[in-house]
Amino acid sequence: MNTKSRSAKSVRKLESGPIRNYKLPEYPFVAPPELQNKQVKHHPIVIVGAGLSGLTLACKLAQLGIPAVLLDEDNTVGVKGASSRGICYTQQSLEIFKRLGIHDRIASKGIAWHVGRTFAGQDEVFSFDLRDRQEFSVSEQPPFTNIQQFYIEWFLVDRIQALNQAGAAIDIRWKSKVTDFSQNAHAATLSVSTPQGPYTIQATHVIDATGSHTPFHAWCGVTMDSKRGDDRWCIADVRFKNTPPTERHTWIEAPFNDNRAVWQHLMADDVWRIDYQMAPDADPAYVSREDVVRERLAKQFGKDVACDIVWVGPYAYKSQCLHQLRHERVFFIGDTAKVVSPFGARGGNTGIADADNLAWKLAAVMRGMAPAALLHTYNQERLQAARRNVQVTNRTARYLRAPEGVERLFRSATIGLAKQHPFARLLINTGRMAEANTYAVSDICKPEGGWMVQNARIQFTPDHQGTLSDLLNWTQGRLLLLVFGKLRSSDMKKLSLLSLSAPVRVVQVVHKDKPQALEHVIDPHKHLRRACQASSTGWALLRPDAYLAARGRQVDNKLIAAIAQALALQ
Numbered sequence: 199m200n201t202k203s204r205s206a207k208s209v210r211k212l213e214s215g216p217i218r219n220y221k222l223p224e225y226p227f228v229a230p231p232e233l234q235n236k237q238v239k240h241h242p243i244v245i246v247g248a249g250l251s252g253l254t255l256a257c258k259l260a261q262l263g264i265p266a267v268l269l270d271e272d273n274t275v276g277v278k279g280a281s282s283r284g285i286c287y288t289q290q291s292l293e294i295f296k297r298l299g300i301h302d303r304i305a306s307k308g309i310a311w312h313v314g315r316t317f318a319g320q321d322e323v324f325s326f327d328l329r330d331r332q333e334f335s336v337s338e339q340p341p342f343t344n345i346q347q348f349y350i351e352w353f354l355v356d357r358i359q360a361l362n363q364a365g366a367a368i369d370i371r372w373k374s375k376v377t378d379f380s381q382n383a384h385a386a387t388l389s390v391s392t393p394q395g396p397y398t399i400q401a402t403h404v405i406d407a408t409g410s411h412t413p414f415h416a417w418c419g420v421t422m423d424s425k426r427g428d429d430r431w432c433i434a435d436v437r438f439k440n441t442p443p444t445e446r447h448t449w450i451e452a453p454f455n456d457n458r459a460v461w462q463h464l465m466a467d468d469v470w471r472i473d474y475q476m477a478p479d480a481d482p483a484y485v486s487r488e489d490v491v492r493e494r495l496a497k498q499f500g501k502d503v504a505c506d507i508v509w510v511g512p513y514a515y516k517s518q519c520l521h522q523l524r525h526e527r528v529f530f531i532g533d534t535a536k537v538v539s540p541f542g543a544r545g546g547n548t549g550i551a552d553a554d555n556l557a558w559k560l561a562a563v564m565r566g567m568a569p570a571a572l573l574h575t576y577n578q579e580r581l582q583a584a585r586r587n588v589q590v591t592n593r594t595a596r597y598l599r600a601p602e603g604v605e606r607l608f609r610s611a612t613i614g615l616a617k618q619h620p621f622a623r624l625l626i627n628t629g630r631m632a633e634a635n636t637y638a639v640s641d642i643c644k645p646e647g648g649w650m651v652q653n654a655r656i657q658f659t660p661d662h663q664g665t666l667s668d669l670l671n672w673t674q675g676r677l678l679l680l681v682f683g684k685l686r687s688s689d690m691k692k693l694s695l696l697s698l699s700a701p702v703r704v705v706q707v708v709h710k711d712k713p714q715a716l717e718h719v720i721d722p723h724k725h726l727r728r729a730c731q732a733s734s735t736g737w738a739l740l741r742p743d744a745y746l747a748a749r750g751r752q753v754d755n756k757l758i759a760a761i762a763q764a765l766a767l768q
């Protein structure tokens with residue numbers, strides 16, 4: 199694998215959209231061994247699609263030392279001509295990126311916003327400050343960061359390349375489009391088209407991360423629920439001479455947009471995303487014409503508004519969810535698993551979570567730490583998340599494009615009430631922001647696990663600070679057993695034996711007491727214990743994706759059973 203030549207990049211402008219103002223990296227095509235030797239090679243994992251989901255999965259596998267081939271038909275980040283699409287990233291995603299080693303770049307480039315205001319007509323209906331909610335949070339990451347999606351993808355590519363330099367084996371192949379696929383008991387076979395001709399590749403596992411227009415649905419004959427509405431939107435990404443306040447503003451009914459909805463958010467590079475709801479079935483070519491966009495901006499910000507238009511993008515959305523997220527050798531992640539409307543930022547964020555869920559399971563199975571049955575739990579857990587996200591976003595979409603009749607009446611009533619009565623504000627639905635999904639049903643984290651533990655701050659020594667993410671990275675894909683408080687010597691013996699014999703790393707978490715175990719951390723403010731909701735002398739078993747597998751009080755058979763259960767060993 200020639201990582202060096204692949205890391206070379208030049209910069210090009212985005213090729214479509216009426217206004218071209220973003221510069222993206224361009225990665226070279228490098229002929230793979232299959233083209234040079236004309237031999238069909240078998241790979242354990244082939245990921246198709248280097249978008250947000252595929253790159254997150256590849257980066258996690260790189261970190262865990264699992265080799266994979268990553269194919270993408272394009273040679274840059276972002277989807278052709280689609281600007282940044284996603285802008286808003288949740289605490290869960292930011293924690294995942296922290297573990298992957300790109301959070302610092304995201305934090306320094308992105309915008310951590312706190313204040314949100316919702317308007318209807320001329321009135322502010324309500325506002326919130328996310329910092330007020332932070333008193334319940336022990337995460338080191340903010341609730342949200344706004345940054346263009348392509349920056350995250352760019353950082354992920356850079357990170358994979360850096361991990362490759364350090365010995366990882368992720369073979370990213372740009373300009374490599376999968377054109378055909380079949381699978382049988384022995385392997386999956388993919389046809390790949392490249393600038394230097396086609397070749398065939400085989401794989402044990404295929405990850406479909408090709409986005410909402412995936413060809414794999416047809417190739418696999420999947421079944422799904424799918425619905426497309428007539429709601430139309432048009433994005434204007436703009437840079438102002440005089441900037442508005444760094445707040446998230448949403449209008450349910452904007453007087454300057456024919457009483458339709460409008461979103462206003464700041465992202466990196468001082469670029470504002472203004473997202474306008476259009477008339478049903480509006481003509482995309484007309485609504486994205488520069489003079490028409492400028493007219494809309496003038497209506498909102500005044501006729502003398504001085505701004506550069508960075509990008510304009512009309513879009514419609516659909517809602518779609520597969521009935522199963524696995525089809526024999528193929529796993530569906532991101533937009534191939536489900537497609538949601540953008541309200542609440544649930545599309546990309548849940549694709550990132552899909553990738554994080556699948557990566558450690560693939561690694562555990564490939565290393566022989568867990569049986570293949572562990573992979574079935576990807577469908578069990580992430581299908582619940584997909585269905586929930588489809589349900590939540592569908593509700594918002596119906597609220598924002600409320601049909602005439604009872605739903606429109608309900609919406610008007612909620613707006614009227616919310617202006618005067620705080621209780622009614624909960625009914626205003628301009629998007630329920632994404633959050634880490636919990637798994638009510640999971641064979642590997644029952645009866646009380648299945649929720650994500652926040653990235654709490656800890657100390658390795660009084661002078662050496664860290665976070666839970668450091669501990670999770672240190673396990674290298676194993677389970678993490680946190681034992682709180684003082685230990686009996688008999689428990690100490692059992693735990694040392696456990697860490698020698700099972701794929702689990704044991705860490706004692708002390709508050710003020712002296713540590714007894716070799717591996718220990720200090721939890722000075724009890725944030726880690728609070729994040730695990732553990733008792734002062736109990737234990738918490740965490741998976742590599744920071745989900746709680748189980749917790750208990752005694753070092754006994756229940757703990758051994760929980761470890762076996764978390765790895766689908768029983």
Ligand SMILES: Cc1cc2nc3c(=O)[nH]c(=O)nc-3n(C[C@H](O)[C@H](O)[C@H](O)COP(=O)(O)OP(=O)(O)OC[C@H]3O[C@@H](n4cnc5c(N)ncnc54)[C@H](O)[C@@H]3O)c2cc1C
Pocket residue numbers: 246247248249250251252269270271272276277283284285286287347374375376377407408409410412413433513531532533534540543544545546547548549
């Ligand atoms: C207007 C808008 C705003 C949004 N805002 C947010 C937001 O704030 N937060 C959020 O989380 N989400 C948001 N989303 C959703 C988010 O953009 C998507 O959910 C996300 O891009 C899905 O990522 P993905 O990796 O699954 O697919 P994609 O990003 O679509 O990536 C698919 C990749 O597969 C490649 N590919 C396709 N076909 C092939 C093939 N045959 N062979 C090889 N490669 C192939 C493509 O080149 C591409 O790189 C928004 C979406 C829109 C439209």
